[in-house]
Amino acid sequence: MELLIAFSLLIVLIEFQEQISCFSLSIPASPGYYQDGDFVIGGLFSLRVTARDNKIKFAFNDAMAIPEAVIVNLTKNYQHMLAMVFAMEKINKEPNILFNMSLGFYLFNDDFFETKAMESSMALLSGASPPIPNYSCRPEKTDKLVAVIGGISTGISTQISRVLSLYNVPQISYAPFDQSLGTRDKLQSPYQFPVHTAALYQGIIQLLLYFTWVWVGLVVPDEMRGELFIKEITEEMIKHGICVAFAEKDPVFSSFGQVRWYQLIVHLIMTRVVIAFGDSHDFLTLVSLINSGAIFGNIWITTSDWYTAILPFKQNGIYTPFDGALSFSVHKDEILGFKDFQKSVQPRKYPYDIFIQDVWSILFECPHVYEHVVKKLSQCEQNGSLSTRSLNVWDMNTSPLSYKVHEAVYAIAQALHEELSLRVNLDSFDKCGLQSPLPWKLHPFLQKGKLGRNINEENIVTQEDSATKLDIFNYHSLQSGTKAQVKVGEYLFESHSVQHLFLNDKLINLGVYNNQIPFSLCKQSCPLGFRKTQYSWYAICCYYCVPCPAGEITNETGMDQCFKCPEDQYSNKQRNQCLPKIIAFLSHEDTLGVVLVSVAISLSAFSAMILGLFIHYRDTPIIRANNRNLSYVLLVSLMLCFFCSLTFIGQPRTVTCVLRQMIFGVVFSVAVSAILAKTFIVVMAFKIIKPGSTLQMWMVTRVSNAIVCCGSIIQVCICAVWLGTYPPFPDVDMQSEYGQIILLCNEGSTLAFYCVLGYLGFLASLSLLIAFLARRLPDTFNEAKTITFSMMVFCSVWISFIPTYLSSTGKTMVAVEIFSILASSAGLLGCMFLPKCYMILLRSGSHFRKKVFK
Structure with missing residues (x-):
């Protein structure tokens, strides 16, 4: 049934909206509730919603015309009228407020109709129904009007203001605060309750x-x-x-x-x-x-x-x-005594209140009958109390609008008190002369009072506690x-x-x-490990969730940004937690480290065996013909090259970081210088020293020794400058390998490091060039070919080393350098000495072969 009423309310309101423009002032104004006093305050309220309203008389056992399309009776709004009546009764009991003068009221119901609100405003001024503009039919009432309280909405307040502003009558609106009421041209805006x-x-x-x-x-x-x-x-x-x-x-x-x-x-x-x-x-x-x-x-x-x-x-x-x-x-705060006042309200107490009769009949569900389309009200509980009614039709607590009406009455009374006080101070107080007050004289006092006008008066409208x-x-x-x-x-x-x-x-x-707080989100919060990214004009509330990048996490849901883990930590796969990074370096326990150590020691041992073989067969023609002293130097330097690779394995420390590059540079310069010296001897032996030449072989030997010494000393000087300026030092790399802290040796001066490599490359290139030119010289023991191949291997390894080294990180970089050292050294060892070993062991005579293969 109530759903049907609600649906009907919607339909009728729609029809009312379409037909409201059809109303005119020819419709008689509704009767009002009047109580005389020395000063009269008008009140315009809204007690029900109707589509049409004929003239109605409310009284028990009296006939009344049936209003057409009464949509709903808002019985709780009757409390607004009671708040006004209650305030006036209290004021009239205080003789000092109005100097023994009384307040009266003239109340109307406009039924939420703007046209009826305008008619009621005119009725307040003329005292006739229908009203007669610019004519006072009831001067004893109209002349006492000092202010008006109303209406309940902005639209109704505006229509009331259109009428009252013509006569400069103060109006206090208890509608919601509306700034637009203070910006209308040629209209006196109503006073409003300021809101923060x-x-x-x-x-x-x-x-x-x-x-x-x-x-x-x-x-x-x-x-x-x-x-x-x-x-x-x-x-x-x-x-x-x-x-x-x-x-x-x-x-x-x-x-x-x-x-x-x-x-x-x-x-x-x-x-x-x-x-x-x-x-x-x-x-x-x-x-x-x-x-x-x-x-x-x-x-x-x-x-x-x-x-x-x-x-x-x-x-x-x-x-x-x-x-x-x-x-x-x-x-x-609750209005003191207002609940007790409501309990005492009865139709018998206010027999002239035409509104209480209708409200009472609704609240107490009075039985009624219709005779010739006339509603008869009877047997209504006139001695009942409003406090016994259910909350759906009446609430004893003071509503916000009732509180505003009560305050508005006191604001008008205060303005009257101040205006009368001025007359008393000027010795012009004459009660008879006050029967025709001028309403506009209250404006200065209302403007200074608690209620401020909203015509851009900053000190009043924006007044804030x-x-x-x-x-x-x-x-x-x-x-x-x-x-x-x-x-x-x-x-x-x-x-x-x-x-x-x-x-x-x-x-x-x-x-x-069921007391479970519902979600009100455009999108659920991003889970852990994700962050928001905006994609629409609802930038704050609507977003995509994207995973955090590597090294960043979110440890709370719905975060706008991921935050980076500390340098010594990394994010897990879920990107919701930072874990300690693993310390990594090429150690002797690693598989790669074990393999490299094994290879280095094996090659060193193999070099030692060849050195022993050469010492044992030092008097053989093949060894003597190729300057055995340089061969010894080369074998020892290669053995040291294999051993120096061991310094690259293990946790980097200051001593190892400094020594390994220096040893590597010096030892390799000795080896390559020895090969260069051997190349020089070959060329000198076949090109310069000829039969009848005055140049002796011992001079060639000294020159070759000088080449080894000079080549090594230059590299020692480069390393000394490196140590003196910006030497290598232990360092950590936290970025190259995800989840790892790489312990490494920072080369310090990169220029010095590449100078060491460049100098080795210069010596190797010079040896390769000279050996290549001498490769076709005739002799059974010509080393030019082996030197050419060994230098080609050496140069190929170190040319490949540079890009590989630059593109590697962490342990791989160290392993690349170790591999290059081992590969280049092994290339020199194999190309230079394996052919000689073959000739010594397999082609030195039948006695040796029998001894070896026995």
Whole structure:
């Protein structure tokens, strides 16, 4: 049944929107509730939603015309009128406030109709129904009018202001604060209750962050107030990493078939949290729209302007989709004595209140009958108490709008008090002369009072207390089957840097989620080992998750950036933890190290065997013909070359880093210089020393010795300069090998290192050139061919070494250099001495062969 009512509410409101322009001032104004006084304050309120309204008389046992298309009676709004009556009764009991003069009131119900609000405003001025413009039919009432309180929405307040501003009558609006009311040309803007928008925005943002809701929707009225709200709160949300999933304006749709209706449905399905900014009337149709469709499971966040519990429906009806809604309201204390006053309200106490009769009949469900299309009210419990009514139709707690009405009455009374005080001080106080007050004289006092005008008066409109406190309410189910707003927290705003949010999690009810906080994200947080990367204009909330690069991790979900591990650590495969790096170097325990050590020792032993063989057969022609002393030097230097490769294996230390390159450079220079000397001897022996030549062989021998010494000394000088300027030193490489700390020897001066290699290359190239030229010289013991081949092997190895060395890292780089040393040395050993060994062992006579092969 209640769903049917809600659906009907939506349809009729749509029809009302289309036909509202058809109303004219020819429709009689609704009767008002008048109470005389020395000064009269007008009040324009909204008690129900109707499509049409005829003149009605409310009284028990009296006939009344049936109003057409009464959509819903907002019985809780009657509290606004009671707040005004209560405030005036208290003021009238205090003789010092108005100098023994009294306040009266003239109250109207405009039924959320802007045209009726305008008619009622004119009725306040003329006192006739229908009103007669610029003519006072009831001067005893009209002349006493000093101010007007109303209306409930921006549109109604604007229409009231259009009439009252012509006569300069002060108007205090209890509608939500709207800056656009202060920017209308040629209109006197109504006074409004200033609101600290920064506190409200920050409170909403802090609540969203508390529940980690960063993907939210906005629903606002299609007017300047809604536009401003979207602009300002969106800017603040972006600063805090919150994104607006959608911003829907004009929630009151003209028909169900419109694209925007389906668009809103899609938005509500895709977005869990929705912020609704506007007053109750703005969302009457929205409430019906949502209720007539499916339950989307949204969490609604509202302000006090949208009083969620205003409609008189029970728990299983209209409010099911709004179960768990959260609302912000400016902190206010309960009006002292107002609850007791409400308990004492009865129709008999206020017989002239035409509104209480209708409200009472609804609250107490008075039986009625129809006679000739006339409704008869009877047997109504006139002695009943409002405190006995259920929360779905009446709430004894002071609503935010009732509090505003109460404060507005006191603001007018204070302005009257100050105006009267001036007359007393000027000795012009005459009670008779006060029967015709001038309303515009109250403007200066209202401007200085608690309520400020919103015509860009910074000292009034932006007036802020040192701290703003907001109460947070939650929409709750009660055992009685109805709903109520329950205070679940507070928000205290002192400045953007000083703000405090207090929430009682035990009291918060999130409706269909059974107190499980729902997710409201465009995308779930990136897991460990991944980071966010932006890809759309929802830059903060919508993103891709990409894995962290090597060496970087994320140890929390939803991180924007990966962070690097310390240099001595590396990231695991999951990129969520840093692990200590393994210290690595070419050690004697490694397989590669064992192989290289074995090869070096074997080649050294083989060199020693050949040296022993050459010493044993030193008198043979083949050894004597090739300068055996140079052969001994070459074999010893090659043996040392094999041994020097051992210094490259093991943990690098200062001594080993310095010695290994120096030993390598000097020993290899001795070996290559010896080969160069041998080449020189071959050339000298066959080209220069001829029969009858005066040059003696002993001179050639001395020159060859000098070549070995000079070649070695030059390399020693290069190494000495290297040691004196920028010598090698132990170093670590943490980047080349993933997950490893490479211990290595930094060569220090790279130029000196390549000078050592370059000098060896120069000696080898010179030997190769000379030997190549002498390769065809005739002689049985000519070494030119073997020197040519040995130098070709030597040069090939070290030419290949350079690019391989530069492209290698860590242990591989050391292994490349060791391999080059062993390969080049082995090449020299094999090419220079294996042919001689073959000739010595296999071609030295039958006696030796028999001895060997016996």
